[in-house]
Amino acid sequence: MKEYRDHYFLKAKRENYPARSVYKLKELDAKFRLLKPGMRVLDLGAAPGSWSLGAAEKVGAKGLVLACDIQSTETAFPPQVLFMQEDVFQRSAAFEARLLELGPFDLVISDMAPRTTGTRFTDQARSLELAQEALTVACLHLKQGGNFVVKIFMGPDVQELLAPMRKAFGTVKSFKPKSSRAESKETFFTALGFRGGASASGTGDAGPALSPAFV
Numbered sequence: 001m002k003e004y005r006d007h008y009f010l011k012a013k014r015e016n017y018p019a020r021s022v023y024k025l026k027e028l029d030a031k032f033r034l035l036k037p038g039m040r041v042l043d044l045g046a047a048p049g050s051w052s053l054g055a056a057e058k059v060g061a062k063g064l065v066l067a068c069d070i071q072s073t074e075t076a077f078p079p080q081v082l083f084m085q086e087d088v089f090q091r092s093a094a095f096e097a098r099l100l101e102l103g104p105f106d107l108v109i110s111d112m113a114p115r116t117t118g119t120r121f122t123d124q125a126r127s128l129e130l131a132q133e134a135l136t137v138a139c140l141h142l143k144q145g146g147n148f149v150v151k152i153f154m155g156p157d158v159q160e161l162l163a164p165m166r167k168a169f170g171t172v173k174s175f176k177p178k179s180s181r182a183e184s185k186e187t188f189f190t191a192l193g194f195r196g197g198a199s200a201s202g203t204g205d206a207g208p209a210l211s212p213a214f215v
Contacts, residue, residue: 022050023179032190042105043067045112049075056081104143110134110150124155131161144196153185165191
């Protein structure tokens with residue numbers, strides 16, 4: 001498969017980030033002022049680690065980033081980043097213990113995406129499942145007043161995510177960064193001002209049977 005190289009790909013190489021996706025987080029942060037020194041951040045779908053590195057730069061040495069992904073990564077992280085290989089749908093007891101130990105979090109970010117099949121409906125459905133599970137985790141482990149960012153492939157069922165997000169947060173806004181590829185169907189929803197309470201997500205306790213690989 002031909003490797004896609006563009007301005008952001010080359011910029012990431014020059015600036016020693018493992019992926020171009022870091023610039024999406026930087027754009028989101030510039031628009032919504034999400035990251036501040038000393039914050040505790042939970043990064044879902046973190047591999048290969050660009051968002052975790054970007055978040056770590058902003059929260060600084062006194063902050064913390066707990067990162068997880070179903071895939072492993074060889075990225076070298078600074079001391080304020082803890083990476084754990086985890087399936088968000090089948091969270092281990094060790095990971096749950098870390099969530100309780102290190103949380104509640106000021107910000108939960110999710111760049112999770114399914115391994116695409118080329119079938120738009122299937123990819124959108126799997127993306128929705130990931131986004132819903134990320135919302136469930138966020139509602140369990142965010143501080144009251146905290147914020148949440150989630151990626152989704154836009155499709156006809158997006159209201160199944162937006163309705164509970166609007167219930168759980170004071171404000172929900174959509175944003176497509178300039179660093180997203182033009183042909184990409186991804187959109188990022190930023191939810192600000194968590195109202196508190198794990199039940200606010202409106203999603204079930206059990207994850208779906210499908211546990212797609214993350215990219």
